[in-house]
Amino acid sequence: MTAVSCIDLCKTYRQGDQDIKALDHVSIDIQEGGFVCLSAPSGGGKTTLLNAIGGLDIPDSGQVIVAGTRIDNMSKGDLADLRLRQIGFVFQAYNLIPVLTAQENVEFVMQVQGMAANKRRDRSFAILKEVGLEGLEGRRPAEMSGGQQQRVAVARAIASRPALVLADEPTANLDSKTAGELMELFKMLNELHGTTFVIATHDQRVMTFAKRLIRMLDGQIVEDIDQRAA
Amino acid sequence: MLRVLFMLAWRNLWRNHRRTFIMLAAIGTGVWAMIFMTALTRGMVDQMISDGIKEMPGHVQMHNPEFRDDPSVNNLIALDDAELAARFEDAEFKAWASRVRVPAIVTSERDSRGVTLLGIDPVSEREMSFVNYDDVAGRFLESSDDKGIVIGEKLAEILETEIGKRIVIMSQDPDNEIADRGLRVVGLFTASTSATEETYVFMGKKTAQKMLGIEGATTEVVFLGDDYRNVDPLYDAVVGKVDGNVEISRWYDVNTYLGTMMGVMDGFVLIWVIVIFLALSFGLVNTLVMAVFERIREIGLMLALGMKPGSILGQIVIESMLLLAIGLTIGNVLAVITILPLQNGIDISIVADGMEMMGAASMLYPALYANDMILANAVVLILGFLASLSPAWRASRYEPVEAISKV
Ligand SMILES: Nc1ncnc2c1ncn2[C@@H]1O[C@H](COP(=O)(O)OP(=O)(O)O)[C@@H](O)[C@H]1O
Ligand SMILES: [Mg+2]
Numbered sequence: 001m002t003a004v005s006c007i008d009l010c011k012t013y014r015q016g017d018q019d020i021k022a023l024d025h026v027s028i029d030i031q032e033g034g035f036v037c038l039s040a041p042s043g044g045g046k047t048t049l050l051n052a053i054g055g056l057d058i059p060d061s062g063q064v065i066v067a068g069t070r071i072d073n074m075s076k077g078d079l080a081d082l083r084l085r086q087i088g089f090v091f092q093a094y095n096l097i098p099v100l101t102a103q104e105n106v107e108f109v110m111q112v113q114g115m116a117a118n119k120r121r122d123r124s125f126a127i128l129k130e131v132g133l134e135g136l137e138g139r140r141p142a143e144m145s146g147g148q149q150q151r152v153a154v155a156r157a158i159a160s161r162p163a164l165v166l167a168d169e170p171t172a173n174l175d176s177k178t179a180g181e182l183m184e185l186f187k188m189l190n191e192l193h194g195t196t197f198v199i200a201t202h203d204q205r206v207m208t209f210a211k212r213l214i215r216m217l218d219g220q221i222v223e224d225i226d227q228r229a230a
Numbered sequence: 231m232l233r234v235l236f237m238l239a240w241r242n243l244w245r246n247h248r249r250t251f252i253m254l255a256a257i258g259t260g261v262w263a264m265i266f267m268t269a270l271t272r273g274m275v276d277q278m279i280s281d282g283i284k285e286m287p288g289h290v291q292m293h294n295p296e297f298r299d300d301p302s303v304n305n306l307i308a309l310d311d312a313e314l315a316a317r318f319e320d321a322e323f324k325a326w327a328s329r330v331r332v333p334a335i336v337t338s339e340r341d342s343r344g345v346t347l348l349g350i351d352p353v354s355e356r357e358m359s360f361v362n363y364d365d366v367a368g369r370f371l372e373s374s375d376d377k378g379i380v381i382g383e384k385l386a387e388i389l390e391t392e393i394g395k396r397i398v399i400m401s402q403d404p405d406n407e408i409a410d411r412g413l414r415v416v417g418l419f420t421a422s423t424s425a426t427e428e429t430y431v432f433m434g435k436k437t438a439q440k441m442l443g444i445e446g447a448t449t450e451v452v453f454l455g456d457d458y459r460n461v462d463p464l465y466d467a468v469v470g471k472v473d474g475n476v477e478i479s480r481w482y483d484v485n486t487y488l489g490t491m492m493g494v495m496d497g498f499v500l501i502w503v504i505v506i507f508l509a510l511s512f513g514l515v516n517t518l519v520m521a522v523f524e525r526i527r528e529i530g531l532m533l534a535l536g537m538k539p540g541s542i543l544g545q546i547v548i549e550s551m552l553l554l555a556i557g558l559t560i561g562n563v564l565a566v567i568t569i570l571p572l573q574n575g576i577d578i579s580i581v582a583d584g585m586e587m588m589g590a591a592s593m594l595y596p597a598l599y600a601n602d603m604i605l606a607n608a609v610v611l612i613l614g615f616l617a618s619l620s621p622a623w624r625a626s627r628y629e630p631v632e633a634i635s636k637v
Binding site: 051056057077080081082083084085089091094095096097098099100104108109111112114 | 231234237238241242245527528531532533534535536537538539541630631634
């Protein structure tokens with residue numbers, strides 16, 4: 001089954017008197033349960049592509065299909081609903097709501113979805129344990145390290161059991177040991193729950209974890225490698 | 231869902247303690263000022279009105295139609311005392327009285343003054359008189375036949391007379407002949423303003439009628455109802471009992487100045503409350519705008535995670551309403567605890583001389599009405615809600631992608 005399908009996506013930004021092609025006829029299919037790394041140097045179009053897949057931004061042309069539904073022509077309200085129910089997000093930084101504890105942050109998406117309190121509680125406890133934050137449930141983001149904060153963000157992204165998790169440079173602000181641990185965590189969750197992961201990065205170390213590596217440059221896909229064979 | 235919005239709003243409210251405390255102090259002080267100043271003004275106006283009504287006295291009055299233009303003995307009421315008694319004896323008014331009210335001059339051996347002579351039946355007027363009979367120095371009149379005269383303390387001072395001395399009162403009879411009589415001063419009354427003490431002198435009704443040669447006739451009938459704010463039932467009852475050539479007026483027809491005061495007071499309270507709120511609203515809106523601006527990224531995050539713009543709007547509005555609710559509580563409590571100790575009156579005699587022209591007394595009794603408090607609270611909540619809509623709306627319109635990437 002195809003989790004994500006992008007057909008001929010284009011997105012152009014205007015900077016001064018110059019047109020920048022952030023996405024230049026990009027087409028990809030990502031299978032369910034995939035663990036895909038999107039790699040490009042800074043400015044290569046990773047964020048633009050992830051935002052298009054995640055329904056945060058709409059491409060100028062082309063189609064985006066997530067879990068069998070076309071989303072590039074959806075209304076803003078429908079897109080918000082799609083993000084809430086189908087997709088887990090991990091951003092580069094500032095992932096958490098500062099006034100909520102780790103556990104409340106993990107429960108946030110489920111709470112907005114309207115899930116019952118006891119069910120949320122059970123899940124958030126279990127997932128925080130899975131990501132190695134047992135005992136830190138009551139801490140606010142400011143009381144945690146960068147690595148711990150990213151783990152909370154990952155826990156939140158998977159807690160609502162979305163079909164797809166999109167992570168945009170999740171390790172950018174982490175030291176290499178912590179980055180490695182986070183990637184191990186992604187991989188473990190991918191294997192454990194079968195969740196599809198798409199991780200954008202320009203970090204060489206991160207790419208080695210991927211089952212599939214897609215390289216981009218100036219808005220175009222230049223390489224698509226299946227790393228399981230290697 | 232609403233719970234998470236309340237939780238976020240509540241925690242965000244206490245995120246910047248200093249700012250929240252400053253806003254609470256401002257709202258609390260503003261609301262206190264709204265209620266406190268309203269209570270003082272209400273107290274002053276209430277007293278002006280009730281003093282004014284007592285001076286008339288009564289809520290409804292009956293006169294000869296010409297009396298208003300020429301308040302003299304020439305314009306007697308068409309019904310004499312016997313007929314009035316027959317009509318009103320068993321009416322269920324709180325009180326009523328017929329009286330002689332004519333211009334006159336009093337003369338002592340030292341000085342003389344123009345006054346308004348009131349020939350009254352002290353028994354039937356006791357309840358509505360501006361004079362508290364028990365507080366009169368000497369004694370008040372005892373009956374319609376009383377041969378004494380009661381004047382104000384201020385007038386006694388001017389005439390350089392005192393209890394026990396005789397003074398002469400002089401007026402005109404219906405044939406335009408001088409009618410005069412010497413009477414002994416039996417009592418001195420005090421009133422809330424010295425103008426009142428200078429203006430009125432009291433004689434027994436029958437004594438006055440005899441002096442003026444109008445036995446059995448009066449110039450004024452006064453009626454007291456239960457509530458000066460609602461005089462129409464009394465008015466209708468009086469109108470229903472008379473016919474012929476008389477004019478019935480409500481108190482605010484007689485003293486239009488007081489009537490207008492009562493009318494504008496409600497408008498004044500509303501304007502005052504709104505003016506203070508406008509001053510507060512700048513602080514409120516500014517605080518919200520700053521809070522929203524500081525939280526761009528987390529608002530963007532919530533939108534990105536799929537929270538609806540309406541929920542972002544709700545969150546900011548709830549935060550604003552919580553702030554206002556706490557500020558209102560502080561303001562209301564402050565107002566009540568500062569007004570209660572003043573219930574026995576504030577002595578404003580130092581500044582009162584200048585105010586007497588307006589009919590203000592030298593003691594000020596703050597009047598705290600539930601309606602005024604409700605109005606102040608409602609205005610703050612409703613206008614506060616409207617004022618917070620704009621920053622809240624702005625927050626809900628952020629584009630998640632742009633908001634998140636703001637550094
Ligand atoms: N909002 C924007 N306005 C103008 N240019 C943009 C905007 N977003 C991205 N770009 C440009 O599009 C290109 C791709 O950006 P992006 O997708 O963020 O790359 P990456 O995430 O790989 O660093 C870059 O050249 C960037 O400058
Ligand atoms: Mg990027």
